[in-house]
Amino acid sequence: MPTESKAKPAGSATLTYGNKTYDLPVYGGSQGPNVVDIRKLYGDSGMFTYDPGFTSTASCESDITYIDGDEGVLQYRGYAIEDLAQHSNFLETCYLLMNGELPNKPQMSKFHDTVTNHTMVHEQLISFFNGFRRDAHPMAIMCGVVGALSAFYHDSTNINDPAQRQIASFRLIAKMPTIAAMAYKYSIGQPFVYPRNDLGYTENFLRMCFAVPAEEYKVNPVLAKALDVIFLLHADHEQNASTSTVRLAGSSGANPFACIAAGIACLWGPAHGGANEAALNMLREIGSVDKVPEYVKKVKDKNSGIRLMGFGHRVYKNYDPRAKMIREQTYNVLDALGKRDEPLLKTALELERIALQDDYFIEKKLYPNVDFYSGITLSALGFPSDMFTVLFAVARTVGWIAQWNEMVEDPQQRIGRPRQLFTGETSRPFVQIDKRK
Numbered sequence: 001m002p003t004e005s006k007a008k009p010a011g012s013a014t015l016t017y018g019n020k021t022y023d024l025p026v027y028g029g030s031q032g033p034n035v036v037d038i039r040k041l042y043g044d045s046g047m048f049t050y051d052p053g054f055t056s057t058a059s060c061e062s063d064i065t066y067i068d069g070d071e072g073v074l075q076y077r078g079y080a081i082e083d084l085a086q087h088s089n090f091l092e093t094c095y096l097l098m099n100g101e102l103p104n105k106p107q108m109s110k111f112h113d114t115v116t117n118h119t120m121v122h123e124q125l126i127s128f129f130n131g132f133r134r135d136a137h138p139m140a141i142m143c144g145v146v147g148a149l150s151a152f153y154h155d156s157t158n159i160n161d162p163a164q165r166q167i168a169s170f171r172l173i174a175k176m177p178t179i180a181a182m183a184y185k186y187s188i189g190q191p192f193v194y195p196r197n198d199l200g201y202t203e204n205f206l207r208m209c210f211a212v213p214a215e216e217y218k219v220n221p222v223l224a225k226a227l228d229v230i231f232l233l234h235a236d237h238e239q240n241a242s243t244s245t246v247r248l249a250g251s252s253g254a255n256p257f258a259c260i261a262a263g264i265a266c267l268w269g270p271a272h273g274g275a276n277e278a279a280l281n282m283l284r285e286i287g288s289v290d291k292v293p294e295y296v297k298k299v300k301d302k303n304s305g306i307r308l309m310g311f312g313h314r315v316y317k318n319y320d321p322r323a324k325m326i327r328e329q330t331y332n333v334l335d336a337l338g339k340r341d342e343p344l345l346k347t348a349l350e351l352e353r354i355a356l357q358d359d360y361f362i363e364k365k366l367y368p369n370v371d372f373y374s375g376i377t378l379s380a381l382g383f384p385s386d387m388f389t390v391l392f393a394v395a396r397t398v399g400w401i402a403q404w405n406e407m408v409e410d411p412q413q414r415i416g417r418p419r420q421l422f423t424g425e426t427s428r429p430f431v432q433i434d435k436r437k
Helices: 041-045 081-087 090-099 103-116 127-131 138-152 162-188 199-208 220-232 241-251 256-267 275-287 290-302 321-336 345-359 359-364 368-382 385-409
Strands: 006-018 020-028 065-068 073-076
Touching: 006 041, 020 041, 065 081, 065 256, 073 090, 073 241, 073 256, 073 321, 073 385, 081 220, 081 321, 090 103, 090 199, 090 220, 090 385, 103 162, 103 290, 127 162, 138 162, 138 256, 162 199, 162 256, 162 385, 199 220, 220 321, 220 368, 241 256, 241 385, 256 385, 275 290, 275 345, 275 368, 275 385, 290 345, 345 359, 368 385
Parallel strands: none
Antiparallel strands: 006 020, 065 073
């Protein structure tokens, strides 16, 4: 991992305010927009910059994930997401994100064995699960249990020790699917299923979710492949809300388990990790292909209050590259399950066809995103909609870990402290209660 800046000087920008001029350094990365360095602006001018949502602010330097939203490009460590989805798998991609390079066979074998040997969780966690109500949302359970891991694995919470950081990283990647499966089993009242070392990462997760003690569970390779691709496509996505939350929590020196729990809490928001559930609910609301035109008409009506879910993206202004690959896996899953005539899929295809040809959506660059098809696929796999965000958290854990490790090792990192444009009351005297009107 880099320990010094790779940014290259790219000139300077001039800011003029009043009768004063300020020269601001400009830096360039290996690809993507240049950045204006404003770190000394407040000290020199007494002014802050104003950027609600930080959508025009580079909060860190990173060499993990690159996105070009205008061109629909997503790369992990320089590798196109399309190539990884076609030729790699989720666990190999985990190695890539964590280490910067694809592994050779011995490295991959060791990595696989290490992750596999950490999939068990502390047995006392079962008592922790029993403290939740049975009808608790699985994401509420995930927030609580992951946040509590530091109480069970306090031998890997010293962020200044590289060995402890590495152990914590492996523990989180390995135990997250076990915890997620336990959350699911707990919510439906079934006994927990322990992981098995002879199964792959995704196969193990499916078995822990859907096996029961009464009979042997056989993993369908088509379903396992589809879920593995979904995990891979969601593994990281640059400085999104939950990743930024992990980094912000980590900037204070918080332990890795607390930081990942913070990321899970942020992911729970419907504008972030809950978008695929919203897209699936929209398709169910439409109901059938013949009702798509009327629904599209309502979407275009500003007074209807109806939004088109699963289309458009905060970053992508083109077709989300992940959506194309999930679409393929959706077909594979429905074929394997004999559900190719699934009404939801037909409705989705018709909605996509109309939206891609309609000038209204073209002008607004509302293309299908990753959430549009993932909800259909996950539902076909047998997961209830309240588990969708949990699955997202399982996949994104490795991205959070890679970003967190990069943040810890970054010598330029400072504790996160955004500023504000204050518009409240100015200084005023305190009035005793008996004299207030």
